[in-house]
Amino acid sequence: MAVDLRRQVTSRQMCAVVFAFTLFAAGWAGAQAANPSSVSNPFFGSVTVEPANGQLLRLSLDDAIHRGLENNLGLREAESGQKMLQGERNQVLQQLLPTITLTGDTGFYEHNLAAQGFSPSLASKFSGPAGGAITNFPLITRDTLTQGQVHFEQTLFSGPVIAGWKAAGAAERVAYYARMSAEGDVVQQVAVSYLRAITAASSVDNARALMAEDQVALEHAREAHQAGTVANLDLLRAQVEVQAQQQEVIDAENNLDKDLILLKREIGVAPGQKVDLTDRAPYGELATQTPEEVLAVAYRNRQDYQNLLNQVVEDKALRKAYRSQRLPSLRFKGYYGISTVNGAGTHGNFAAIGTLTVPIFREARLRGDRDAAQAQLNAATAQLADMRAKIDEQVRDALMDVATTAKLVDVARSNVELAREALGDETERVNAGVDNNLPLVTAQATLAAAQNNLVESLYQYNVAKLGLARAAGVLEAQYRAYLGR
Numbered sequence: 001m002a003v004d005l006r007r008q009v010t011s012r013q014m015c016a017v018v019f020a021f022t023l024f025a026a027g028w029a030g031a032q033a034a035n036p037s038s039v040s041n042p043f044f045g046s047v048t049v050e051p052a053n054g055q056l057l058r059l060s061l062d063d064a065i066h067r068g069l070e071n072n073l074g075l076r077e078a079e080s081g082q083k084m085l086q087g088e089r090n091q092v093l094q095q096l097l098p099t100i101t102l103t104g105d106t107g108f109y110e111h112n113l114a115a116q117g118f119s120p121s122l123a124s125k126f127s128g129p130a131g132g133a134i135t136n137f138p139l140i141t142r143d144t145l146t147q148g149q150v151h152f153e154q155t156l157f158s159g160p161v162i163a164g165w166k167a168a169g170a171a172e173r174v175a176y177y178a179r180m181s182a183e184g185d186v187v188q189q190v191a192v193s194y195l196r197a198i199t200a201a202s203s204v205d206n207a208r209a210l211m212a213e214d215q216v217a218l219e220h221a222r223e224a225h226q227a228g229t230v231a232n233l234d235l236l237r238a239q240v241e242v243q244a245q246q247q248e249v250i251d252a253e254n255n256l257d258k259d260l261i262l263l264k265r266e267i268g269v270a271p272g273q274k275v276d277l278t279d280r281a282p283y284g285e286l287a288t289q290t291p292e293e294v295l296a297v298a299y300r301n302r303q304d305y306q307n308l309l310n311q312v313v314e315d316k317a318l319r320k321a322y323r324s325q326r327l328p329s330l331r332f333k334g335y336y337g338i339s340t341v342n343g344a345g346t347h348g349n350f351a352a353i354g355t356l357t358v359p360i361f362r363e364a365r366l367r368g369d370r371d372a373a374q375a376q377l378n379a380a381t382a383q384l385a386d387m388r389a390k391i392d393e394q395v396r397d398a399l400m401d402v403a404t405t406a407k408l409v410d411v412a413r414s415n416v417e418l419a420r421e422a423l424g425d426e427t428e429r430v431n432a433g434v435d436n437n438l439p440l441v442t443a444q445a446t447l448a449a450a451q452n453n454l455v456e457s458l459y460q461y462n463v464a465k466l467g468l469a470r471a472a473g474v475l476e477a478q479y480r481a482y483l484g485r
Contacts, residue, residue, distance in 0.1 A: 046068070046071040046072050046073050046265055046266055046267060046268040047071045047073060047076060047268055048071070048268050048269070048270050050270065051270050052270035052271075052272035052273040052274075053273070054274075055274075056274050056275070056276055057269065057273055057274065057275045057276070058275075058276045058278050059269075059275045059276065059277055059278065060277075060278045060279050061191065061194050061279045061483075062480075064190050064191075064193075064194050064263065064267050065186075065187055065190050065191060065479070067190075067267035067268055067269065068186045068187070068189070068190035068266055068267040068268075069183060069186055069187070070268065071267060071268025072186045072189075072190075072266060072267070072268070074182055074185060074186065075179070075182045075183060075185075075186050077182075078175075078178055078179040078181075078182035079179055079182075081175055081178065081179070082172070082175040082176060082178070082179045084175075085168075085171050085172050085174075085175040086172055086175075088168060088171070089165075089168040089169060089171070089172050092161070092164050092165050092168040093165065093168075095155055095158075095161045095164075095165075096155060096161060096162070096165060097154070098152060098153065098154040099151075099152070099153045099154065100150065100151065100152055101150075101151045102148070102149070102150050102151075103148070103149050103151065104147070104148040104149070105146075105147060105148075106144070106145070106146040106147075107144070107145060108142070108143075108144050109142070109143055109144075109145055110140065110141070110142045111140070111141045111142075111143075112139065112140060113138075113139045113140070113141060114139045118139060119139075143341050143342050144341070144342050144343070145339060145340070145341055146339065146340045147337055147338065147339035147340070148337055148338055148339075149335045149336065149337030150335060150336050150337065151333070151334075151335040152332075152333065152334050152335065153331070153332070153333035153334075154331070154332055154333075155329065155330075155331050156330040156331060156332055157328075157329060157330045158329040158330075158331075159320075159321070159323075159324025159325065159326075159327040159329070160321045160322075160324050160325055160329075161329075162324070163317050163318070163320040163321030163324050164317075164318075164321050166317040166320075167314050167317035167318045167321060170310045170311070170313040170314035170317055171310075171314050173306075173310040173313075174307050174310045174311055174314060177303040177304070177306045177307040177310065178303070178307055180303040180476075181303035181304050181307065183476050184303060184470060184473070184475045184476050186266075187475050187476045187479055188466055188467075188470050188475055189266055190263070190266050190267060191462075191466055191479060191483075192463055192466060193259065193262055193263040193266055194263060194277065194279070195459050195462050195463060196259050196263075196459065197256065197259040197260050197263050197277055198277060198279070198280060198455065198459065199455055199456055199459040200252070200255050200256040200259045200260075201256055201277070202451070202452045202455040202456070203252045203255070203256070203452060204249070204252045204253055204256050205448065205452065206252075206448050206449055206451075206452035207245065207248045207249040207251075207252040208249055209444065209445045209448035209449070210245050210248070210445050210448075210449070211242065211245040211246060211248070211249050212441065212445070213441050213442060213444075213445040214238070214241045214242045214245045215242055216441045217238050217241065217242075218235075218238040218239060218241070218242050220238075221234050221235045221237075221238040222235055222238075260275060263275075280455075284482075284483060284484010285406070285484065286402060286406075286465055286468075286482065286484075289399065291392070291395055291396050291399060294395045294398075294399065294468070294471070294472050295391065295392060295395055297472045297473065297474065298391050298395055298471060298472045298473050299388075299391070300473070301472065301473030301474050302391060302471075302472075302473035303473060304387065305384075305387055305388070305391060305473075308380065308383055308384045308387050309384065311380045311383075311384075312377065312380045312381055312384055315373065315376050315377040315380045316377060318373050318376070318377075319370065319373035319374055319376075319377055321373075322366070322369035322370045322372075322373045323370055325359065325362070325366055325369070326359060326366060328356060328357060328358040328359070329356075329357045330354070330355070330356050330357075331354070331355045331357075332352075332353070332354050332355070333353050333355070334350065334351050334352040334353055335350060335351055336348070336349075336350040337349055337350070391471070394471040395468075395471045395472065397471075398464065398467045398468035398470075398471040399468060401464035401467060401468070402461070402464045402465055402467075402468050404464075405457065405460045405461040405463075405464045406461055408457040408460060408461070409454070409457045409458060409461050411457075412450070412453050412454040412456075412457040412458075413454060415450045415453065415454075416447070416450045416451055416454050418450070419443070419446050419447040419449075419450040419451075420447060422443050422446065422447075423443040423444060423446070423447050425443075426439045426442075426443040427443075462483055465482045465483060466479065466482065466483070468482065469482040
């Protein structure tokens with residue numbers, strides 16, 4: 001008996017440790033933010049490519065991220081913004097390239113020479129073929145004119161146009177890094193949503209296991225009450241516990257369904273499509289990194305940082321464009337054409353015109369544009385300095401989150417082992433006829449809770465590693481390595 005009593009105390013202590021950690025993990029999970037909405041953030045929406053069907057869609061994490069990169073609404077908007085700036089850059093480029101146009105027309109014309117300054121007295125001053133004055137000069141003439149012309153026009157030098165071209169190139173690079181940053185946002189959003197759905201599925205399993213435990217306790221209380229060994233109050237309490245746990249199961253299943261809908265909205269799968277998440281919580285230890293090492297990587301790879309760098313370049317080019325308005329500009333235009341009047345042969349004609357424009361006095365406008373551009377450049381420079389400090393903060397926070405959640409995983413793994421040992425002890429006691437099956441069911445539920453806590457800890461650890469990869473700017477290329485997959 002002494003041995004059995006000692007083993008019973010050991011099992012109860014193990015269960016107490018596991019349930020204590022259960023309360024801690026529940027508090028951690030409750031601190032998580034509610035599921036976001038696509039109404040406030042386009043990265044939580046997508047373009048649905050096909051309607052729902054009755055088949056089960058097996059979805060891995062890689063499949064979900066691939067679908068997100070193809071269909072996510074936020075990324076589609078970023079791609080559209082990049083294409084728009086590419087078009088604007090081509091418009092600026094056209095101002096530096098020659099413009100060649102070809103025109104041709106034919107028509108019948110009637111001219112009123114009197115309206116153009118000709119009169120009979122003026123016509124009498126002209127002599128005819130025989131030497132006499134022209135007395136019957138027609139003031140209304142008609143002719144058929146056919147002509148064709150090739151026009152050429154080009155800006156040879158213009159300070160604002162050249163600086164504008166450089167600014168447009170910097171703006172296009174800004175749009176490129178904005179799209180790349182959007183890809184990182186999509187990968188992070190989809191991966192976190194996938195991991196959250198895995199955790200929700202584990203919560204459903206745990207709630208069902210606890211409901212089964214309460215159901216066994218209810219049956220045990222009913223039998224004891226019928227035998228007259230317990231009061232009716234104990235039976236009522238057991239019934240309340242079962243119904244309360246039923247509510248927990250319903251709530252957990254509802255949360256899982258909503259998490260799956262959010263995931264499907266982010267990756268372009270119809271909300272009504274049935275899906276099966278094939279990956280379970282991945283785990284892989286992350287090599288220790290110093291803040292300096294991660295910062296060096298982040299400054300090279302963070303798209304938002306590169307975006308601001310190019311924003312500063314763009315603002316400098318705009319400032320130079322406004323300053324260059326004081327410089328002269330040189331343009332050339334001309335044409336060559338042929339014309340035929342009334343079918344009486346053709347004649348060539350051309351024009352070649354060079355235009356030099358020198359601004360004389362627009363001082364107020366020039367100073368206003370320059371000061372506005374300088375203010376914009378100062379703001380972008382300040383934002384760049386703030387971004388460096390922000391990246392430093394994010395990297396250090398992410399490293400601390402990774403270290404903390406790694407310790408939580410270690411504790412959760414230890415609790416799982418304790419719960420398994422407790423379950424083994426209770427199994428031996430039941431098989432030996434020393435105890436009924438209620439402690440066995442309790443130990444089974446305890447193991448299920450410990451395993452659920454382990455999944456929750458893995459979720460937090462994986463989310464922290466994804467945050468570190470995002471802070472370093474390498475998430476979209478290295479999320480598999482950071483998750484240990």
